[in-house]
Amino acid sequence: MDLTTFINAYRGPLIGLLASWGAPWADAVEIAQDSFAEAWLHRESCRGDWRDTEIFGRWLRGVAKNQFRNWSRSRRRRTTRLADLSAASLEQVPALEDAAPTEQIEALREAIERLSVEQRQVVFMHYLEDTSVQEIATLLDTSLKTVEGRLYQARLSLRRLLTEKHTAAQIGMLLLCL
């Protein structure tokens, strides 16, 4: 097993995981890169055989957690220093968009933000790079069934959230017409 194999296996879900913890996407990418480098450098300290993809995945998750914690602390200090910058403005890091989002996509993005943390987590991890459920389960230290269940519930919740939104808009329109 070489570094490239591990990066290809865990890149997408790790960035998704970090984003689900609250890191802006650009920062999540940076933290993920740091985590891969750190985990690889100290792979001998990993409990068990690091060549096993699953064991390395768990090790990577631990390292990423520490990296995210450090990033959070430094962000807090930065926020205190830059008091005039609102938290929201720091979060609004432009995404690498190649096309303007349609209204439907924008609505779905908002709905994803309203999902529970666990559901948002699996959505980010799975659909960012179409990663298999196995890698996600490893990173989350949970079972395949749990991940599949969360994904299903997430999609169901999203449909409900979007339907509720449309219904509310339609009622508003009706009221305006009256």
Place this chain on the structure above:
Amino acid sequence: MSLDLIPENDLRAVLRPHRVDPEHFEAAVRQRLQSLQTQSASDPLVYLSPFVKAAAAFLPLEVLAGCQAVPTVTKAAPAGGFYKLLSYLAFPAISLFVLLGATVFSFLKIRSIQAQGTANLGDQQATQESIQDWWRQHRLGASIVFAVSLILMLLGASSLLFLFYLISFGLLLFVLSSFAKIGIGNRDIVGRTCGMGLMFLGQATASVPIGGQEIHFLDQSLISVIFLPGVLFLVPFAGYGWRASAIQSYQPRPIPRWYWVFFAAFVLLQLGLVGWIWSLGRMPLQLRLGICAILVFTALVPAGGMLLSRWIMKRGQWTAIQRTPVIFMLMFLIPLMAWNGRTLLWPATPQRIKQYVESFDHARFSSASWASWEILARWTIDAGLQPDLSKPLRLLNAEIAGIQNPFVLSSAMRTGLITPDQLSQLKNYDEKRRQLFSRSPGLQPLAVHVEQYDWVVRTAVLKNDLSPTERDLLEQSLLATLDNPLDDKYVTLEKADHAVQLLSAIGRPIDRERYRSQIHGLLRAFHHTSGGWGRVNGGFRSYKSINAGDPKATAHAVQLMEVFGIPDDLNILWVRSFLRPGKILDQQWIAAATLARLNAIPTARFPTLFDYLYYERTILAAIALVGLCLYATFSSPVPRPPSPDSQPCPS
């Protein structure tokens, strides 16, 4: 309800803008990796916590690194504030554990290399010099640490001392394991450090009476029994060197002649001891067997050690084994552990107390030995153990045929050892009886000499030789002892206890309600809970002026409590603490029998689980310390052979 799910393609479309280019991502990871590796090579401490860096300022890194560290490693940057404070806390353990181990093992290594006449001596001498430098730089701090340790031990504040070392050692192990992760130090070094520290603490706790000023329910010698097995686990680290240089240069040496001479002398000594122990007829058989087994085992250790070292050398591994220190350690540790663990191996059970009572055929200290035996004999009788008193009876017959010590006769009378047909042989009875009643009642003679006249009164009772008037007179005289006991400077708990017993013997049992407050006052006055070094607090004094508890006086105090109850404000846990196992000779039996009497008092408070956890915190701390040592050692990485580009020790 319809199961209309959001299409997966829509979700992919939402997240597509956040996807990264795999090649760019991997390139960025590799760039970071290269940067980290460069930093790590130039300064291995860079990723350590500020506390570890601060503690590193105190550590002789040349010793830990085994002279394989790059020069920058030794430039440990001291930190400030809280981290510096934490590193000061680690200092005691550093000076006690690391440096002791380093000094001893470095010396042994030099001797070994000198004997082999090989190279590498320069490295070891440089290590030795770096240790000496450390001592010179931190002489004041190390002296303070040793002085504080000694003072705390002498003051009896063992809990505080152990807490101090536990915190300190915990911090040190954190530092050592952090260093081990970056290749400074290894399992050998951590193991030797831990082993040496545990050895020191094990010996200190074995030789210094600790815990005497505090409440404990267990024998505090067990603390050393906890430390020493930890040393046994770590003994292999004292015995061999992993360094490739040492292994390559090692040439097996023949066993020196002095070793054989020592071995033969040691075996002879052990066999002599076995013969002597076996000849002690008064000692219970199981105890004799146990001690002899330990002695034989200890005698076999050197032979076993030699065979083991030959076997190891034949295998071609660990050729640098230092068999001598390992064998000496085993020879020393096993008997020490057996001695300090005697309360676990041979506890003072009722059967053993009964055996002791039955084996009483020689009163080494005359009336004093009889007084001790009496306490135990009465307990075995009261507990329904039905001891066979034929041997004590023979001893009594010899006494009756001889000088007839009044104190011995009183003890024998109180245990019911004198039979009615022997009464006629008591030659001084008539004269003593006359003296007893010829005195003026106002002088209260019996109050002063109750022990001497006890046998006279009891003989008179057995002979039915007391008139009601004489009984009245005796009652008044005995009660006078208890009326204002604290006014009498010669009053003892023994005297009060015997007076109460004698009142029952003459058929005038004491009014418990009336005398309760006086007796409770007496018990409070004699209770001893604070004293100097080397004394176990919590017992009762034999005399008011003596500042130490006494097992016999405590036995009488508990017998008084059986009659008058336990004073409300007397902390019975102190008494339990005094009676804990760990005493030697007949005192261990007296303590065990008295504790059994105390437990039988309905109002006697038993220690709760919380009491055990709180008052035995020293033992818990010792267990934690040993666990910590073993964990730190076996979780540290195994030593690796030095790389060709490693730096030699600065000389």
